[in-house]
């Protein structure tokens with residue numbers, strides 16, 4: 001075969017193999033046997049070896065996986081990858097609809113597109129000139145990991161999209177860049193086979209298909225990914241290709257060459273049709289070849305969806321309508337107490353291992369003493385446990401009729417199981433706490449938290465090493481981490497020179513930290529990642545946060561009384577202040593949050609009252625914050641503007657009295673420009 005003939009044959013083979021990929025993975029049709037298809041692939045492979053100049057990036061032979069990587073690169077998502085709020089009941093779906101209706105003009109009628117909620121992991125794919133260019137995991141929603149090489153091994157992901165069916169004006173746009181989102185998952189049969197192989201190779205089995213899919217995508221060696229049968233379902237078209245509805249987006253995805261669930265998904269003119277779909281899918285669920293954990297319901301009209309915007313990390317216009325948690329029965333063999341980062345004691349039921357929702361469960365949380373009393377659960381009891389999504393399994397009910405009389409009641413210990421200090425239960429709280437601030441376990445958990453991904457993110461400094469550092473008295477608290485050097489680490493067990501140097505380098509790098517992460521890392525009770533961000537945006541420096549009074553904190557929109565109390569207690573505690581001082585002494589540099597736009601609103605405090613003509617309260621608050629302003633809930637002498645809508649209530653009069661400037665939504669929007 002000469003060069004010209006080879007080129008032609010390669011083109012033809014590529015096209016034909018891709019057509020079978022599309023038939024199989026998108027249309028669920030199989031025209032030729034696997035063996036015949038393999039034979040075509042083999043011929044293509046042979047030809048490409050002979051004429052490597054004709055190997056194209058979208059050739060089916062490029063799916064085998066390349067050289068192992070040293071690490072994943074980070075990729076910033078163009079648009080954040082959000083998540084969904086969950087509900088389990090139809091009444092909650094009705095609440096969702098009513099909440100949305102309130103935010104929309106009366107004349108808008110809501111219709112929906114309902115689809116399967118695949119149990120895998122979210123991925124985003126970017127195509128340039130129609131060829132698969134890069135793919136990433138969700139990561140923290142803003143920045144994910146570049147897993148392109150691994151994604152290339154998944155046959156259900158087209159290496160080249162079909163742009164020919166788009167109107168010509170849109171083809172150009174799509175060629176420039178096309179972004180598609182969806183779920184990587186594993187079929188039930190492929191999951192079972194994988195676990196069999198794991199067992200044969202004396203490797204640990206995967207607890208559930210989601211873990212298996214995630215573990216396979218996060219492989220530095222793409223040959224391993226290629227050996228695991230992963231699959232893909234598209235559910236989101238990020239690029240605007242003229243889709244007016246969510247349904248149209250799915251149809252376009254399908255035309256582009258993705259499996260987009262269009263046969264199982266359904267347009268629903270109203271919520272009762274959604275309920276019917278949810279019921280029907282529930283019946284089919286077990287016979288589907290893959291796992292689903294619910295259905296996703298999107299407001300079909302794209303404009304309405306966008307208009308509703310985002311609250312927290314989830315769009316208002318979509319929701320996960322999940323199936324109830326799966327349950328199983330087992331026996332409580334023991335109840336033990338764990339001491340957490342905040343010093344709280346959590347009773348944990350140690351169970352006879354049992355399979356629930358595709359994974360083996362050996363422990364379940366009992367939350368606290370009141371919960372144990374409410375359930376009247378005893379050691380030796382047969383109990384019903386349940387698991388919902390990612391939530392830690394919990395005990396739902398003790399089956400008292402099955403008791404033999406040998407069961408033992410459990411009492412909360414009066415002494416901390418770790419350090420022996422007195423255990424206390426504060427007024428108004430359900431949890432018991434170890435009273436010793438330096439309790440070893442408490443301290444340990446605090447350090448784990450401090451270096452964790454969302455906090456200081458010190459790579460390589462995992463729990464095992466922290467345990468060793470504590471045991472060898474190399475650190476007593478988190479501030480000591482920054483004083484470590486390689487000679488401290490090298491003598492430790494299993495420590496090579498290189499890994500010691502890597503950790504010290506990671507520690508050095510971590511010294512520069514954003515204020516939000518720093519606040520989160522402090523492990524203040526009730527202060528999670530979101531609250532830390534709010535505090536950082538509000539106070540902008542740690543000094544200002546430290547000086548804030550309970551009232552200052554309580555005035556902030558997002559912060560309730562309990563959280564405000566916890567923060568002000570933290571900064572009044574002598575130990576916390578000493579720790580802060582030590583951290584700063586160690587050279588920690590805290591970066592102030594960026595103000596994205598400098599506007600007339602920057603640094604100004606706004607209070608909103610009444611109903612605004614177009615923005616919801618949340619939207620107005622977000623816009624204010626984005627422009628560097630602060631959104632407070634109550635008026636004070638510090639308020640710069642009261643934004644008044646319809647029916648403004650008593651705040652209006654109060655603002656007049658205080659001499660606070662009163663503005664309309666229109667004026668607000670001008671200020672934010």
Ligand code: IVH
Nearest residue numbers: 082083084115116117118121122183235296
């Ligand atoms: S839409 C706003 N549709 O569920 C986020 N998500 O709980 C866009 N998922 O992270 C999600 N099937 O990984 C959507 N048909 C589907 C889905 C789906 C599974 C996952 C996805 C997402 C998570 C949200």
